Amino acid sequence: MSWFYACDLFGVAVFAITGALMAGRKSMDLFGVLVIAIVTSLGGGTLRDVILSHYPVSWIRNDLYILVATLAALGTVLWVRFTRPINERGLLIADAFGLAVFTVVGTQVALEQQVPISAAVIMGVMTGVAGGVMRDIICNEIPLIFHKEIYATACIAGALIYIVLQQFKWSDDLASVMAMLAVLSIRLAAIRWHLELPRFHLLDREPKDSDQ
Amino acid sequence: MSWFYACDLFGVAVFAITGALMAGRKSMDLFGVLVIAIVTSLGGGTLRDVILSHYPVSWIRNDLYILVATLAALGTVLWVRFTRPINERGLLIADAFGLAVFTVVGTQVALEQQVPISAAVIMGVMTGVAGGVMRDIICNEIPLIFHKEIYATACIAGALIYIVLQQFKWSDDLASVMAMLAVLSIRLAAIRWHLELPRFHLLDREPKDSDQ
Amino acid sequence: MSWFYACDLFGVAVFAITGALMAGRKSMDLFGVLVIAIVTSLGGGTLRDVILSHYPVSWIRNDLYILVATLAALGTVLWVRFTRPINERGLLIADAFGLAVFTVVGTQVALEQQVPISAAVIMGVMTGVAGGVMRDIICNEIPLIFHKEIYATACIAGALIYIVLQQFKWSDDLASVMAMLAVLSIRLAAIRWHLELPRFHLLDREPKDSDQ
Numbered sequence: 231m232s233w234f235y236a237c238d239l240f241g242v243a244v245f246a247i248t249g250a251l252m253a254g255r256k257s258m259d260l261f262g263v264l265v266i267a268i269v270t271s272l273g274g275g276t277l278r279d280v281i282l283s284h285y286p287v288s289w290i291r292n293d294l295y296i297l298v299a300t301l302a303a304l305g306t307v308l309w310v311r312f313t314r315p316i317n318e319r320g321l322l323i324a325d326a327f328g329l330a331v332f333t334v335v336g337t338q339v340a341l342e343q344q345v346p347i348s349a350a351v352i353m354g355v356m357t358g359v360a361g362g363v364m365r366d367i368i369c370n371e372i373p374l375i376f377h378k379e380i381y382a383t384a385c386i387a388g389a390l391i392y393i394v395l396q397q398f399k400w401s402d403d404l405a406s407v408m409a410m411l412a413v414l415s416i417r418l419a420a421i422r423w424h425l426e427l428p429r430f431h432l433l434d435r436e437p438k439d440s441d442q
Numbered sequence: 443m444s445w446f447y448a449c450d451l452f453g454v455a456v457f458a459i460t461g462a463l464m465a466g467r468k469s470m471d472l473f474g475v476l477v478i479a480i481v482t483s484l485g486g487g488t489l490r491d492v493i494l495s496h497y498p499v500s501w502i503r504n505d506l507y508i509l510v511a512t513l514a515a516l517g518t519v520l521w522v523r524f525t526r527p528i529n530e531r532g533l534l535i536a537d538a539f540g541l542a543v544f545t546v547v548g549t550q551v552a553l554e555q556q557v558p559i560s561a562a563v564i565m566g567v568m569t570g571v572a573g574g575v576m577r578d579i580i581c582n583e584i585p586l587i588f589h590k591e592i593y594a595t596a597c598i599a600g601a602l603i604y605i606v607l608q609q610f611k612w613s614d615d616l617a618s619v620m621a622m623l624a625v626l627s628i629r630l631a632a633i634r635w636h637l638e639l640p641r642f643h644l645l646d647r648e649p650k651d652s653d654q
Numbered sequence: 655m656s657w658f659y660a661c662d663l664f665g666v667a668v669f670a671i672t673g674a675l676m677a678g679r680k681s682m683d684l685f686g687v688l689v690i691a692i693v694t695s696l697g698g699g700t701l702r703d704v705i706l707s708h709y710p711v712s713w714i715r716n717d718l719y720i721l722v723a724t725l726a727a728l729g730t731v732l733w734v735r736f737t738r739p740i741n742e743r744g745l746l747i748a749d750a751f752g753l754a755v756f757t758v759v760g761t762q763v764a765l766e767q768q769v770p771i772s773a774a775v776i777m778g779v780m781t782g783v784a785g786g787v788m789r790d791i792i793c794n795e796i797p798l799i800f801h802k803e804i805y806a807t808a809c810i811a812g813a814l815i816y817i818v819l820q821q822f823k824w825s826d827d828l829a830s831v832m833a834m835l836a837v838l839s840i841r842l843a844a845i846r847w848h849l850e851l852p853r854f855h856l857l858d859r860e861p862k863d864s865d866q
Contacts, residue, residue, distance in 0.1 A: 253588070254644030261595055262588025263642050268564075276493060281700060283709040285495040286557070293558040307642050345710070346717040352692075363792070368575070370584045372794045376677070376686025383685055430687050430731050432678030465800070466856030473807055474800025475854050480776075488705060497707040498769070505770040519854050580787070582796045 234406060238335055239298050241328030245271035246302035248325060249365050254310065256369050266365055267303035268296065274360035278336050278353050282343050322421055326384075330413035333358040333385040334406045337392045347393055354389030355382055358413075380420035380427060388413035446618060450547060451510050453540030457483035458514035460537060461577050466522065468581050478577055479515035480508065486572035490548050490565050494555050534633055538596075542625035545570040545597040546618045549604045559605055566601030567594055570625075592632035592639060600625035658830060662759055663722050665752035669695035670726035672749060673789050678734060680793050690789055691727035692720065698784035702760050702777050706767050746845055750808075754837035757782040757809040758830045761816045771817055778813030779806055782837075804844035804851060812837035 249270030253263040272289050279287040289295040310316070336357025340350040359375050359382050366373040375381045392409035400408075419425065461482030465475040484501050491499040501507040522528070548569025552562040571587050571594050578585040587593045600621040607617035631637065673694030677687040696713050703711040713719040734740070760781025764774040783799050783806050790797040799805045812833040819829035843849065 250642070251644060254642040256584060256588075257641050257643050258588040259590075259639035259641050261593075261598075261639055262585075265588065265594075280492055280704055281711055282714075283495070283707070287493055290494075290557050290561045293560045296560045296564070310642070310644060345714050348717045348720045349714045352720070367579060367791060368585060368588075370582065370794065372680060373686075373792060376680075376682040376689065378683075381685075382689075386685075427683035427685055429681050429683050430674070430678040430734070431681050432675060432734060462854070463856060466854040468796060468800075469853050469855050470800040471802075471851035471853050473805075473810075473851055474797075477800065477806075492704055495707070499705055502706070502769050502773045505772045508772045508776070522854070522856060579791060580797060580800075582794065 234331075234403070237327075237331045237410075239294065240324075241331040242271045242295055242298045243302040244321075244324045244328040245332075245361055246299040247306050247321065248362070250303040250306040251310075251316070252365055252369055254307070260307070263307060264300060264303050266368060267306075268299045269368065270361045270365040271299045271302075272296075272361065273364040274332060274357045274362075275336070277360050278339065278357045281356075282340060282345070282353065284339060284343060323418065326414050326417040326421070327410075329358045329381070329385065329417060330388060330410035333388045333413055334392055334409050337389045337409070338402075338406075341393070341396065350393060351386060351389045354392070355385040358382070358385040378426070380416060380425050383427060384413045384416035384420070387416055446543075446615070449539075449543045449622075451506065452536075453543040454483045454507055454510045455514040456533075456536040456540040457544075457573055458511040459518050459533065460574070462515040462518040463522075463528070464577055464581055466519070472519070475519060476512060476515050478580060479518075480511045481580065482573045482577040483511045483514075484508075484573065485576040486544060486569045486574075487548070489572050490551065490569050493568075494552060494557070494565065496551060496555060535630065538626050538629040538633070539622075541570045541593070541597065541629060542600060542622035544573075545600045545625055546604055546621050549601045549621070550614075550618075553605070553608065562605055563598060563601045566604070567597040570594070570597040590638070592628060592637050595639060596625045596628035596632070599628055658755075658827070661751075661755045661834075663718065664748075665755040666695045666719055666722050667726040668745075668748045668752040669756075669785055670723040671730050671745065672786070674727040674730040675734075675740070676789055676793055678731070684731070687731060688724060688727050690792060691730075692723045693792065694785045694789040695723045695726075696720075696785065697788040698756060698781045698786075699760070701784050702763065702781050705780075706764060706769070706777065708763060708767060747842065750838050750841040750845070751834075753782045753805070753809065753841060754812060754834035757812045757837055758816055758833050761813045761833070762826075762830075765817070765820065774817055775810060775813045778816070779809040782806070782809040802850070804840060804849050807851060808837045808840035808844070811840055 246267040249267040250263050252270075253266040256262075258266065272295060275288050279285065333354045337350055337354035339357075340353035345353070362375060363373040388409040391412045392405050395405035395408055396402075458479035461479040462475050464482075465478040468474075470478065484507060487500050491497065545566045549562050549566035551569075552565035557565070574587060575585040603624045604617050604621035607620055608614075612620075670691040673691040674687050676694075677690040680686075682690065696719060699712050703709065757778045761774055761778035763781075764777035769777070786799060787797040815836045816829050816833035819832055820826075824832075
């Protein structure tokens, strides 16, 4: 088992935990917790694979992914039941780490399919953030990543760094580590100093036909 | 026409009716009613086929599916217009029956594609419930199946029973009937005695970074 | 570069602008604006290509699409920043034009894949409206096209006209123009005289089991 595969499974577990916690905030039943956890952790990669026609999708090729997501979700429910508080700070850092891994995985898979660079960046970002967007849509929230501290921008930077280092023929391991470090450090800096992208405010008006 | 194909078409009609009723509750126009009916009845199977790369998807291979969903939606609008009350009890039982058929269809299709057992169960559940989840998302509701009486759990049981009986070399017809009976009886028992899965409650706090 | 390809790019730009404006109404950050713009302009075609197994999807085959959507989104933000008012009337007409192009593109792609007529019409409508539906779902709104002046109905008419003219062996260019004119004129007439499809109203009751 390579170090990178271990990171990937760790990312799945972390994203499943954030999904389970959101489901708990909506008072879902155990099945709902499981679905939201699986969608959050595996939805981004599934969307990427379907759009790239990269079959079979990850969790069908390897059933360890479903197992890890399921165990992480059940573990979260048990942990919270026995009233151990959630370490928000630790979870934030773990989430940034998962984001870094997923971004690199997505960019790698896209480059293997010989897509243009713009599409490879989009696939990296999509793998990192789409699971969380699906979680928020199912839970009837406007996705947080469009409002919050720099999140997806960290993915864009990581995907670009990975692509550039690949062009310079760096080894895959080294390019992955550098790209992950970029995502991690941008994201942790954004959390630490509450960095945000500029917002685009438009006065709320009556929805008109142009809204279609 | 096999008995199972007839059941499948019946399931499409029932799910289209539940979609049309929800669209009516949101005062959608006729086009909206049609779209919600089609998405509810065919969305789960389409998602399954796309994730499994099982092309062409059902309603492109066979245009009877679209026809049945369309007629069921229009029939629902006419029925309600002429103020005949909706038989809630009958609709509930029909819905449980449709759920049973869709679950077995989804599990069958997945097994034909040689996927692992965990993925086959997910495909069975997805075929049964994803159309209803899409309906609720488009109508801006938190999907009911994550809050309600045992619903998806019945699908999980049905998919597992089908897979086990297949392993024991039961005939496809017999395995299908047993699995459908399992889904139906669990679901009807849940309705009758208001059985629910335990909920996972988390106190609502300010959304923090970890929500991403 | 054919005239039709130019129309297609124009449609992408217009849809990206409507997406960016909606994101601004939700006070999203720059990344959110970009995502909503791309999803609105390319989401319908991507969904169509995935369901038809028509790979690679448009924006992976040709990275000009992403570039146009991105520039249109950024241009919208700059335009609004410098407080130039938005020409609602012009945008409405441009949007109707984009809808006409997308409908014809979607119907063409579907017919090339030899799908039944019902599926070709659905693909035409889907290409025209699904991007806007995704935009509304992500922004947590009930999709406007299910409530508003005749919109999708114009797509249905356009797709049918294209299919019929194809059967009569009209040239592709001529069939495209006639179908686009149909969409445009129906849509502009609907805006001008506020035409709506009849609504389907169902009294709001307690959600019951049948809502599943």
